[in-house]
Amino acid sequence: MSRPRTPQPPVHLRAARMLDVAKGELVEPGELLIQDEHIVEVAPASVPSDATVIDLGDVTLLPGLMDMEVNLLLGGPDHRSPLNPVQDDPAVRTLRAVANARRTLRAGFTTVRNLGLFVQTGGLLLDVALKKAIDHGWIEGPRVVPAGHAITPTGGHLDPTMFQAFAPHIMPLTVEEGIANGVDEVRKAVRYQIKHGARVIKVCASNGVMSHTGPAGAQQYSDDELRAIVDEAHRAGLKVAAHCMGEQALRAALDAGIDCIEHGFLASDEAIELMVERGTFLVATTYLTEGMDVTNAAPELQAKAAEVFPRSRATISRAIQRGVRIACGTDAPAIPHGRNAKELLALVDRGMTPLAAIRAATTVAAELVDADDRGRLEAGLLADVIAVPGDPLTDIGVTQDVRFVMKGGQVYRHEDAAA
Structure with a gap:
């Protein structure tokens, strides 16, 4: 069980692309609305005014x-x-x-x-x-x-x-x-x-x-x-x-x-x-x-x-x-x-x-591992999200170049996509 955390404002995570793992398709752009540890909406229709915006630029979002x-x-x-x-x-x-x-x-x-x-x-x-x-x-x-x-x-x-x-x-x-x-x-x-x-x-x-x-x-x-x-x-x-x-x-x-x-x-x-x-x-x-x-x-x-x-x-x-x-x-x-x-x-x-x-x-x-709360970028699942450059469906090698890591809504790595 994770320790209780002080409630944080929602996070609006944006990138050029996102992989829908279930459908096997890239979605453009990639947008997630995250509250605390979970994804609450994919491609949100509206974003709360107090949301923290993280714009990752020209990268692809993947599940952790x-x-x-x-x-x-x-x-x-x-x-x-x-x-x-x-x-x-x-x-x-x-x-x-x-x-x-x-x-x-x-x-x-x-x-x-x-x-x-x-x-x-x-x-x-x-x-x-x-x-x-x-x-x-x-x-x-x-x-x-x-x-x-x-x-x-x-x-x-x-x-x-x-x-x-x-x-x-x-x-x-x-x-x-x-x-x-x-x-x-x-x-x-x-x-x-x-x-x-x-x-x-x-x-x-x-x-x-x-x-x-x-x-x-x-x-x-x-x-x-x-x-x-x-x-x-x-x-x-x-x-x-x-x-x-x-x-x-x-x-x-x-x-x-x-x-x-x-x-x-x-x-x-x-x-x-x-x-x-x-x-x-x-x-x-x-x-x-x-x-x-x-x-x-x-x-x-x-x-x-x-x-x-x-x-x-x-x-x-x-x-x-x-x-x-x-x-x-x-x-x-x-x-x-x-x-x-x-x-x-x-x-x-x-x-x-x-x-x-x-x-x-x-x-x-x-x-x-009998975990139905991860492995896809979908509403209700854990906000375990990474970002890689390029298109992993054509070049699996980009998974070696991770630019951003979020686990449970908390950011552990964030590098400039252009670096």
Whole structure:
């Protein structure tokens, strides 16, 4: 819940153009009347005399964009040391997230899913704390849908001691911090995240490209464990997102009722058809396959990336062609925070139209997070508005050049359109 704000005069926001995402059309001019946190009228017939006018000039208004896979607690300032997992305490990590959240918001992304802590926190859900601070207005950042700790087996892809191949007993982790084995423990881990504020559950269903513990895509949780995780989350009204790449793991995740697949890099045509049939969301994170810096990874991991990444690009093109519900997600900091729009360019490169890519970051993402109050510029919805130069329907690249950011009627970035 956002903190109460002193009532402000209405805002008349004007620009040369506005994108009607639902119709897929540019409207000229673009005009919104905003009161407090919400849009009250599009193309207002009359404007109150006390309204504050913000004329942005020759730009296009878009709904605030959404990134469905980030980890704001990782990456960002001074993060190159491979020992970050044992150097950053929870306080430092949370302050790191403050910088990353501001950068993400200023890039035009007004809503994110923080998909699973995989760090030692003493059981604290740092992304829930970050969400609260943003909602209270203490710091600047996007609206956060927090997952708490990712649920992963010992040695699984999201076991943080796996990435640097730590020796035994370095950085011990608890069930509350997501390291859970067997049906009873995974149920407890899910319940703990829900109890302390998670709004989505993240599970590690398969190995990954940067995993030391086996081939990319190998199934890690058993079918019974996956079903137990989904059962706990769904009874609490929460969706489940699964890090999942390989065919066997994909089928197990889909059969368990997973709502959203992250990556899906090695999906077969049959698995893609199952996602279409069941309406499963896919967060493709496809830009990281060309933008992720793996030069400091172990040679065997670099070799794995060289094999998997080209295959994955073809997989995502097939998923787009078959009509899978794809939502925008970057896996930042696999790519740097603030460069989230790179994913839109990659989706277009894989075969999406610019309009479909924008919808992946607006209407489809809003559906994924069960938010009917955002994703479009319409009366009654949240005043989450950004502005970019040019025509994003012909040049998706303009989404990298955000000139104006408003979230909930409050301006966080405003640059001269001619700059």
